[in-house]
Every structure is written in C-alpha cells, then in structure tokens.
Amino acid sequence: MATWGLIVEMTVGMGERKHSEAYVMAHVEGAREEALAELERRARRFTPEHPRSPKRLRLFRDGDGFLLVIDGAWQSYGVRFTVAELLEDTAAPVPSAPSGAEPEPVDAVPSPSEELYEDGVPVKPAWLGRTDLS
Numbered sequence: 001m002a003t004w005g006l007i008v009e010m011t012v013g014m015g016e017r018k019h020s021e022a023y024v025m026a027h028v029e030g031a032r033e034e035a036l037a038e039l040e041r042r043a044r045r046f047t048p049e050h051p052r053s054p055k056r057l058r059l060f061r062d063g064d065g066f067l068l069v070i071d072g073a074w075q076s077y078g079v080r081f082t083v084a085e086l087l088e089d090t091a092a093p094v095p096s097a098p099s100g101a102e103p104e105p106v107d108a109v110p111s112p113s114e115e116l117y118e119d120g121v122p123v124k125p126a127w128l129g130r131t132d133l134s
Helices: 032-045
Strands: 003-012 019-029 056-062 065-071 076-085
Touching (some): 003 032, 019 032, 032 065
Antiparallel strands (some): 003 019, 056 065
C-alpha cells in the first residue's frame, strides 16, 4: 500500500523577504485518489497567513494537486498543494520485528561504556576530539 505526502508550498514573508517554503501537512495510506480527495478537502479549508485581508481567492486543480491564488491589496500570494508518493523517509519509525525474530543491529547505538543523559543523548558529542575536523 502506498504512502502519499500531502505537501503545501506557500509564499511567506513580505516585500524583499518574500519567499516560498514547503511543508508536509499529512501522510495518507491508500490509493492516490484517496490522497487527492483529502488534499482537496484541506485546500478548500486552508486559511492563508498572507495577505491578512484577502480581496480574492481562486482555487485551481493542477495535475497532482491544487493552486490557490490569493489577491491582496498590493500583492498576490500563491499556495500550491501537491500529492506525492513517499519513496523514502530517513526519520520514519522502524517497523517492529515479528515475534520470534531477532532484531537487526543498529550502527548508531552508543557503546555500553558511553556516558548518557537520562534521555539517551551522549554526554560527550561524537565530534569532540576528532582531528579530521577543521
């Protein structure tokens, strides 16, 4: 079963500091059509941060997503909503091993002699004392 990311790209900031940023709003497991339907619901309910008093909002369907164009008093802003299949996630939770199976070794586990804080963070950072860093 595919996992789909619901992604929003929006204009943030004002004036010369105006730029685009992208965020993953949610993940949807299932068919692409289900993810696209959820994305449309979110696009229709979306409240933009800029402009504060929009004069006109227009929502367009565009291939794998939607484009919301917001006209303000002086400038227009754009918000793009896209559905995209998740291919890799470096921070995804590790699936639990089936019962009776032995877990795979993890390279990043600190050695038992390494001193750790209560939350598991090493007291001495891994980079401390390395001579190959400038």
